Amino acid sequence: MxxxxxxxxxxxxxxxxxxxxxxxxxxxxxxxxxxxxxxxxxxxxxxxxxxxxxxxxxxxxxxxxxxxxxxxxxxxxxxxxxxxxxxxxxxxxxxxxxxxxxxxxxxxxxxxxxxxTIPLQRNDEKTDLYARAGMVLPAVYAMRATRFIHERGASPADLAAIAVKNRYHGSLNEYAQQRTEVTLEEVLGSRMIADPLTLLQCCPSQVDxxxxxxxxDKPGPHARDVRVLASSVVSGLREGARDDILDAEITARAARQAYEQSGVDPRDVAVVELHDAFTIAELIYYEALGLAPHGDAVSLLHSGATRLGGRVPVNPSGGLLAKGHPLGATGVAQMVELMWQLQGRAGTRQANNQPRIGVAQCTGGGIAGVDHAASSVHVLGV
CATH class of the missing domain: 3.40.47.10 (Thiolase/Chalcone synthase)
Structure with missing residues (x-):
């Protein structure tokens, strides 16, 4: 096969x-x-x-x-x-x-x-430095967001714009937990969780x-046959004191493997479902997945390219921010969404660029001293 x-x-x-x-x-x-x-x-x-x-x-x-x-x-x-x-x-x-x-x-x-919040390491407070210190994922991503704003000349409004986009997409998705559009002002004015991340910039934690x-090994009954062209799962590397917390090395490495397996160039990708547990994550993953050059994530967002109707819609399902994040189901649900998109079965949230190549990206876990515990990238195509 x-x-x-x-x-x-x-x-x-x-x-x-x-x-x-x-x-x-x-x-x-x-x-x-x-x-x-x-x-x-x-x-x-x-x-x-x-x-x-x-x-x-x-x-x-x-x-x-x-x-x-x-x-x-x-x-x-x-x-x-x-x-x-x-x-x-x-x-x-x-x-x-x-x-x-x-x-x-x-x-x-x-x-x-x-x-x-879900601890980084459940029942491992004795052996994991971060867990012992009470570190939780909103704090980890807040540090990345603060660094991003400092280094890229970005603003909290740039982060909030991700929530506005994805919650608009989620409003079109009958499977999403959050189906209400929000404004930039509402996102920025929602309760602070971990500065600069407000409540509406974090995925819901109460979801089933x-x-x-x-x-x-054979196509299904649908007119457009969706195939898994590449699949990559990698673990995080030990970080040094000088490691850049914005480079998402683990996801970039998984993406390189997946693109090499499939022979797909990032410029060929027409629709993406990625792990936007927090708004800053989507901006970082634009670059790690090769959707934007280093330093151009905010420009890509504001160009409208990643919105429905754009060149490469990202999280047309609403992503984790709107659809929700029931941990074990998320990676499978991303691929269900891509299947629907590639087959033209996504209804009112259908990407109108007749997508032929889709990418799903999902990270998992946190361990003291590494970027993430795991990251996966799948390339689907028709």
Missing amino acids: SQMHVMGGAMTRFGRHQGVMAPELAQQAILAAVADAGVELKDIQAIYCANVLGGMILGQVILRDLNLAGIPVYNVENACASGATAVHLARHALLAGQYQRVLVFGIEQLTQLGGG GAAALVLG
């Missing part, structure tokens, strides 16, 4: 699903994805379940009621990059000819945690959701 096809996909609405347990939520996405792929559950040969905080053997628990007991189930945890990592592992097995058709799904119920993909 030389190519992996995205045969079909689906996701649930992201948001609060009171009274709905994780198995039921995941099963909704699984059954819809299988139907979208034009296959039956009995045709699935292996399952990859991505989840961060749901506990042991969650995949088997979810699949028990679907009568899929007996086939291989792989439970994957790689922080926020769990879903993308599950796709990466599934691709290895498919290309090796181990399976011909697999299901990858991600599920998370963050509303069960009771609110608040699931997403699923059927991947195989």
